[in-house]
Amino acid sequence: NYSGISSETNSWVLVPGKQTDYSVNIGCYLPRGHGLLPLPHGTARLDNLPAYLLYPNESGAVFAEGPDLVVFDARFGPGASLDSAPERMDVTDIPRRELDAVRQTVDRLELRGKSLNATRAALADYFQTNFTYSTYQGRSSARTNDTPLTRFLLKSRSGHCEYFATATVLLLREAGFPARYAVGYAVHEKSGTDSYVVRARDAHAWTLVWNEANRCWEDFDTTPASWVQEEQPAAHFQWLKDAWSRVKYEISRFRWGQSRLREYILWSVVPIMLVLAWQVFSSGRRKRRRTTAGMVPPAPVPGLDSEFYRVERALARRGLARPVRGARSRRRGF
Incomplete structure (x- = not known):
């Protein structure tokens, strides 16, 4: 829940x-x-x-x-985690069909009564020395009702991480230690100097075992270390797929605001806007200077200061104004 x-x-x-x-x-x-x-x-x-x-x-x-x-x-860090404290089922829950193979293995390794550290060391050595990693499981014989886990423990001694994790959980429980099955990803492929990339093929399974002395769950992985090299090899043109994945990742970071690219763009746009504003302001000032400098008094029209205009105004007051050019008289014979 x-x-x-x-x-x-x-x-x-x-x-x-x-x-x-x-x-x-x-x-x-x-x-x-x-x-x-x-x-x-x-x-x-x-x-x-x-x-x-x-x-x-x-x-x-x-x-x-x-x-x-x-x-x-x-x-x-080590210590407390989100996982709840162990329950009764973390010790007693062993499927009946697997019980015989689990008990045989516990008895062979003499795990009953050992400390947690001794039990972990014995299991790690047992799986590393006597088992191999394989993603392929051969067909079972039609004459046997053995479960896949029973065949893994007692016969084939070869399997992938789910087999190792499941077997380890059940063996620890039979030995009296609370254990749980865990799934996730193994982080091992470097990408650059301080980064790692995790792919779908890095999915992994391992065991969590309860440490009563420290009151916490601890990781315990018994899958042979060779699984990393033997896992599905990189596909052809992996570098091209990686490059495309990186491009999509960076685009997604920008889209969802998870990168500082927007901040960089903002800081680069600010000085550009300031320069443009200064250019507009400076251009306006230059235009005003040119307009002011170009304002000169109009040249005097010849004859405007003639004394004849005073004579004309005096005649106009006596009703003898000069006809306006282009006007027509309403008097006949004029």
Whole structure:
């Protein structure tokens, strides 16, 4: 079950009071605005996460609602986690069909009564030494009702991470230690100097075992380390696909405001606008100067100062004004 939490500052506390030693910057997509966040085990706080709501649950998963792309900082470390304390089923829940093979293996390794550290060391050595990693499982014999896990433990001793994780969980439970099955991604492929890229083929499964002394769940992975090299090889033109993925990622960051590109554009536009404003202002001042400088008094018209105009005004007062040029007289014979 998920319980929703909200935040007004883009900082989200998942495990109150926990001091964290490590921090990692994570970028991931939320298809259609929702999805699970890929978080390291033991994450206590998320910073700069522009989500709308978070829904953590007691299994350690965090479901988020937000933009289609989020880039945030996850602060994590050993110790307390979102996972709930162990329950009875974390020790006793062993399917009946798997019980015989599990008990045979526990007895062979003499795990009963050992400490947690000794049990973990014995299991790690057993799987690393006697088992191989393989994504292919051969057909089972028609004469046997063995389960796939039984064949893995007692016969083929070859399988992928789900087999190793499931077997380890059941063996730990039979030995008396609470254990849970965990799924997620293995981070191992570097991209640049301080970045890593996680692909779909990096999906992985491992075990969580309860450490009673520290009162916390701890990761325990028994899959042979060779699985990284033996996993699906890179496809042809992987570099081209990576380049295109990077372009789409950067576009998404810009679209959803997860990059500083908008800030850079703003700071580059401001000086350009200032220069344009100065040019407009300066151009206006130059035009006004040219207009003022070009205003000279009109040249005098010859004859305007003649004394004849005073004679003309005197005749006009006596009714002897000179006819206006172009006008017609209404008097006959004029």
